[in-house]
Amino acid sequence: MVLLTMISRVQDALLLAASMQETEQSNRNFQEYHNQAKQLFRKLGDHSPNRCSLQAGPMTFHYLISQGICYLTLCEAAYSKKLAFAFLEELQAEFWELYGKKVSSVSRPYAFIEFDIYIQKLKKSYLDTWSKRHLSHINLELQDVQKIMVTNIEELWIPRPATCQLSPRNTARMPNSSAAVPLMPKLLPPVSSSWYL
Template sequence: MVKLTLVGRVHDGLPLSQGLVYDEDDIVYKKHAEFLLHEISLDALPPSTTTIFLHNHCFNYMVRNGVCFITLCDVSYPRKLAFHYLQDLQKEFDKVDPQLVNQIIKPYGFVKFDNIICNIRRQYIDTRTQANLSKLNADHKQELDVLTEDMSLVVERRRRSDMIERMKNAHKSTSPVWESKTLEVIAVKWTPITIIFVVALVLLWSSL
């Protein structure tokens, strides 16, 4: 079944709206959904239809017109139906004034869309309804072009990327003087003088 939904803005990774959160497990999965939205905003995940597996659940997401639609389902839930659900959400979101969407600055500030998510979600809870069976049968001969990945790989890539970034920043912070233009000028100006002074000192010492 469809357990959780998140709609977010891609360019800054801001979550705009969500479906209902029912229990503590949903709150944990919500954090995972926010993480995926953040990765998409950083171009660390493909902006297309993708399924991310996490234990016995999977996140399905699609990006359209700068907005990301994410849903969490049981792995047994038909993916084609999950993406129909996301497409229905996208169609409703397309009716919203883009200026209104861009003006939202508070996470989950688009509260009005929460009711729309809940209403559409109710239509997809039972996969055996005639409407849902019709959607599945209509696409029965079509292959769904969906990328797949495991959440552990996504997390590991982010961990490595953050580690490399920290190493770069640490290198910059510990050696700014040695890489500066000022030090280069000083070296060019004073190195010959220093060499002459040392040679003269050695000659003077040897003549004594």
């Protein structure tokens, strides 16, 4: 479940928009996560990876940096990474389309707070992980796993290197080696029976 979403400019960590889950607002730990997100924004720069997931206790921060803007979300640790990044990609596309040209000229925090309405709608669509939309993402994940499995099975059928094959010298010795193994059955000791008629 997506609990917190924040959008920030990378160059100066200026918060552009944010949204949080209503049920989590009263939670004291939630304020701690909010502060951790702000610290993360201050540490981001040109050297930062474009996509990253950071463990924070029972939660995970996922962020995506695109065109100088960082899109961050806080999810439960068990929430699918693929869905979290799909959420961030949709968020990025919509935000850039609406406000991309205005971002560099903004000087006050939360200048695009009205974007919260879109974030809330998008969160609701990602709330139900079994919806048709998300099942297609899960199917893609399964196809990726299937491709890996097929690749692994195909690797089994690749011809082995010549070092693994039997050399002519070893095959010539095989009949002689097998003759040394006794083929005579062993006699078992007699079995005594305690059955009486």
